Amino acid sequence: MSKKLFILSLLVWAVGCFSHAVVAQPPRGPFVVSPQINSDKTVTFRYLAPSAKEVKLSGQFLKSPMEMVKDSIGIWSVTVSNIKPDIYPYSFQVDGVTVMDPANVSFFPNERFKASLVDVPDNPPLIHALQNVPHGTITYEYYPSVEGTTGSVVVYTPPNYDKDASKKYPVFYLISGTTDTEETFFKVxxxxxxxxxxxxxxxxxxxxxxxPYGNPMAKIAEQKGRSKPADPTSRDGADAVNRAKLFEVDLVSNLIPYIEKNYRTLNNRENRAIGGFSRGGGQTLRTAFGNMDKFAWICCYSSYLSTSEMESNFKSITEKPENTNKQLKLFWIGVGDEDFLYKGTVEFMDYLKAKKVNYKSLITPGGHTWMNVKTYVAETAQLLFR
Structure with a gap:
């Protein structure tokens, strides 16, 4: 074969391979930007679904789902105004099926529902906004947990933690709600x-x-090949109390020792706080009341314990209120006035007041939402370890 013929053959082979590679690539649809924060403070949401008959936008910034309109290439869109600056979960309802926004990498970590997140900024920036300040570090950790399983936890270390190897820090154990994961306090x-x-x-x-992840029973089931257990039917029933006890054992016996071995911590009750939202708030109260030698700071977000549970399991907290008040440097309770747990939380606060147990409280507008949780975290973080 001549040199020219050989080169020509190579070129034909290369073009053929390239053409085959191009043909083999999956087709790409139009580029979709969603959500889009506009200069006039409106927000545009888009979803590509050429074959869909109906698409609606659902979000915690809306009273009811909004109809979206399809353009000529199959992109559905809607622009929303007057959204109060904050972070909100949202999703699309596509012919009755709820889906996340595939154009958005920010999502709500949760065992049950999957929602995307939209961050509507404000000026000046809100307390949760990314600002030009020194930043701490987020680390994903795994630790030996209950029943021979491996637990998962997200750890925040403050700015300059790595610069001074001799400095030790207080620790805030922060527990998220039912069906949330260890990522929720971080990502949402x-x-x-x-x-x-x-x-x-x-x-x-x-x-x-x-x-930490607040559902060790689910972790046990997952790692031992069992079906995930359903949620307890009652917030203060025997099943819920037993699960909270399992979490308490894991936190006190496994997680705290792991953290104190692997991080530079101040290892006494005066430098140990515990807080949580919803189910995590109940776990906070049960764990703290059962381990007053471990925690001097309690932060309860949108949760409570019933009078019957207090009287049967934690009578020592109210029998000698002067001792409880002396032990606790902070006992803080927050709830939204539209929260479905508002009534029970107020009754809990009234019970504590009647028993002369001191606490600080904050009642905010709104419901059982992570918009409120961020407010509670910002308020309590300023009070801890003072």
């Missing part, structure tokens, strides 16, 4: 950015924040 609550901003302003002491 933006606890790391709240702490960064407060520390930079001198409003909060540098601290380590430990965010």
């Amino acid at each position: 609550g933006r606890t790391n950015l709240i702490l960064d901003n407060l520390i930079a302003e001198g409003k909060a002491k540098p601290m380590i924040v430990v965010m």
Whole structure:
């Protein structure tokens, strides 16, 4: 074969391979931008679904789902105005099926529902906004947990943690709600950015924040090949109390020792706080009341314990209120006035007041939402370890 013929053959082979590679690539649809924060403070949401008959936008910034309109190439869109600046979960209802926004990488970590997140900014920036301040570090950790399983936890260390190997820090154990994961206080609550901003302003002491997964029974089931257990039918029934006890054992016996071995922590009750939202708030109260030698700071977000449970399991907290008040440097309770747990939380506060147990409280507008949780985290972080 001549040299020219050989080169020509190579070129034909290369073009053929390239053509085959191009043909083999999956087709790409139009590029979709969603959500889009506009200069007039409106927000545009888009979803590509050429074959869909109906698409609606659902979000915690809406009273009811909004109809979206399809353009000539199959992109559905709607523009929403007057959204109060904050972070909100949202999703699309496509012919009756709820889906996340595939154009958005920001999502709500949860065992049950999958929602995307939209961050509507404000000026000046909100406390959870990414700002030009020194930043802490987020680390994903795994630790030996109950029944031979491996537990998962997200850990925040404050700015400059790695610069001074001799400095030790107080620790805030922060527990998310039912069906939330260890990522929720980080990705939805933006606890790391709240702490960064407060520390930079001198409003909060540098601290380590430990965010565990609050459902060890699900972790056991997953790792041992069992079906995930359904949620308890009652917030203060025997099943819920037993699960909270399992979490308490894991936290006190496994997670705290792991954190104190692997991080530079101040290992006494005066430098250990515990807080949580919803189910995590109940776990907070049960764990703290059962381990008053471990925690001097309690932060309860949108949760409570019933009078019957207090009387049967934690009578020592109210029998000698002067001793409880002396032990606790902070007992803080927050709830929204539209929260479905508002009534029970207020009754809990009334019970504590009648028993002369001191606490600080904050009642905010709104419901059982992570918009409120961020407010509670920002408020309590300024009070801890003072």
